[in-house]
Amino acid sequence: MGATATLSEAGLVAEPGEETTCSVTIRNAGQVVDQFAVDVVGDASGWATAEPATVNLLPGETGTVTVRFAPPRSSDVPAGTIPFGVRVFSSEDPAGSVVEEGTVQLGAFTEVTAEIVPAKVEAGSKADFEVAVDNRGNRPVAVELSPLDPEDELEFRLERERTDLAPGTAAFVRMRARPRKRFLRGQPVRHRFHVFVTADGGEPIKTEGTMVQRQLLPKWLLPALAALLVLLLALVTLWFTVLRPAVKSAAREAAQEQNQEIVKAAQDAGAGADQAKKNADQAKQNSEQAMKAVGLTPPGETTGGGTANDGTNPSRPNAAAAGTPTDFRVAADANIDANVNRFAEFPYTMPDPKKTLVITDLILQNPRGDTGTLRLLRDSGGTKSVLLEVGLSNFRDLDHHWLQAWRFQPGEKIVLAVSCQNPGDRGRCTPSVSFSGRVE
Template sequence: MGASATMTTPTLAVQAGRQTTTTVVIRNAGAVVDHFTVDVIGPPAPWATVTPNSVNLLPDESTTVTVTFAPPRTADVAAGVVPFGVRVFAQEDPEGSVMAEGELDIAAFGEVTAEIVPAKVEGASGATFEVAVDNRGNQATPVVLAAVDPEADLSFDFRHTEVTLEPGTTAYVRLRVRPPRRFLRGQPVRRPFKVTVTPVGGAVVVADGVYVQRQLLPKWVLPALAVLLAFLLAIIALWFTVFKPAVRSAASDAAAKQAAEVKQVAQAAQQDAGAAKQQAGEAKTGSDRALRAQGVDPAQPPASDPIAPPRTPAPPPAPATAPFDRRIAADAPIDADVRRFREFDFVVPENKTLQITDLILQNPRADIGTMRVVRRTPDGRSLMFEFGLGNFRDLDHHWVQPLVFTSGEAITLAVSCQNPPEKGNCTPAIALSGRIEG
């Protein structure tokens, strides 16, 4: 027998971020001087230390070593009871090595943080935010979300008001903010608000956001209308001063020439009509003679067959219309070249017409890189949108006059992914809504 080990306190309790200790008495049960190495095995091994970690003992001699456990205050250290062992290895008699077993009870702790992403959004009729809730504690934590603004004017719509987060995870909850009323013209109005995240049995966490309400009428509309009005007035002036007299003179000359040609054609047609009338009279006289030779009175009207009523052609069938919802998802590998894009597209089927009224850009994993939405036609490509992936989670676009894509055209999602290696591929997406005809 090489050694024996006795732990003074085999059951320990500790809080994450603090430390606790126990002692192990080691005795050389062999007949020779031996060197013993002491270490800890099991889940607590990465944050356990033994002092001293090796001893030399004479036969029947014993000594005490101290084992210290210092679990870090992170979500990686789960709350609960974990087993461990203190192993004593005898160099001279390896078969005489022994191990003392114990249990470590790690106390639970909660730490929840919240952030509104992005912190400020502008919009005329509302805005979409995402509330990022992080559970940095070492146990599963249910949370309740609510929102309030100082003036109590805004309305809030959470996708989920209650979420349970596992240790070390993040939940993104979509929040739609709407103003009490909209205005056509005026200065932007800042509307700050707060989102409260209340963990069960924990302190309330508050995140601040700002919704900037803009006018419904875009700023460029009035200058554009002024320019258009000036252009129309210039066209009207040119028409009455330059183009109209020239057009009237040219029209008079063309009308006189056309009238002469028409008169000439009418005279020729009149001559042809007289000759045709004479020929028709001669043909009728010959026909009457032939009928009398056959014993038929040309004055008696012939029996007429019933005439079938004309058939009205059926109207062509109206094109079939159906709702359309499609999500184009990307799975772009990491690429150091920011100019290289991986493309994913949807092509409008043959003999179909697609009308898009809603387009939502999604980046739920907060990927890093660039997203483009491209329209591809037989004549070429045109860029519709381009965003940095790190600047948003969800972005909504709506059109009163739908975007129309005809058969063979395509909507392409192009992604250039610059995620760090540990994050993996970029997986943004676009969601399309509208109607398809054909």
């Protein structure tokens, strides 16, 4: 038998951000001098240490090791009972190693933050916001939202007034603000308001937003109407003073000349009509006599013919189909990196490499409020170019829409690149991007 171990306390109580200790007594139950390595296993191993980490004991000798527990004040370590084990490993007799088990009762703490996104919106009749609420504590909380306009000039409508948050999660509650009074023309008016976020009956957290109320009529409308009216007046004046008299004069002169020509032609036609009739009758008689003389029957006028018709009516081919709609999501899981110029890449490859991908919309999501930089790259045969670069701390949920879509030719890839500068206790960066478009 290599060793025996005894904990001074099997049930410990600790608070997040504070330290608690216990001791383990080790006895060398073997027959030779042995070295024992001591460490902590289980859920508490990430924030527990043994001092000293190794002890050397003679046969039958005992030693004491202090085990320190320092749970971080973070949502990554939930409140409640956390089991652990103190492992004593014998270097001379591995089979004689032992593990003593205990528990740490970790206290709960509440830390809720909130902000209005965006902080300012300019609009004429309504403004849409989102209230971002983060639970950075280590226990679930229920929060209530209550908007307030000190001047009572705005009306609010919340998507929901209460929401539940697990530790380390965030919620986005949509909110619409409408001014009670509107105006067609005038200078913009600023309306400052507050949203109070209360977690489980605690002290309310106040966050501030602003709606800049604009006039309902576009600024360009009145100048455009004035310019159009001036143009219409100029055209009417030009018609009555220049164009209409000129048109009447030209029409009168043309009508007189035409009447004179018609009168003259009628006189000439009347003078030669009789002679023409006589000549025509004589020519007809001569022609019939000539054909009869050679045994032919004088032909009559025939009509016939037609337009060849092959019975087909080809139609214009239909326009090419607009493509197949598609949507997909690319998520990142990037390690913390102190070098802001080094990026972890997460590529997306088309399922069918022979088709073209057209991107018209995308949504950037950063629900945990990570810190760093996000890039979208085009990978064309190993040559990469930056399409979009955004700071992670500048958004939680951000939409982009284009009139001129992004086109990725066959063989090209979309690459999500992330440079993560989170504090050490925040963990890895996990932003994502959702794409919408079509495949052609």
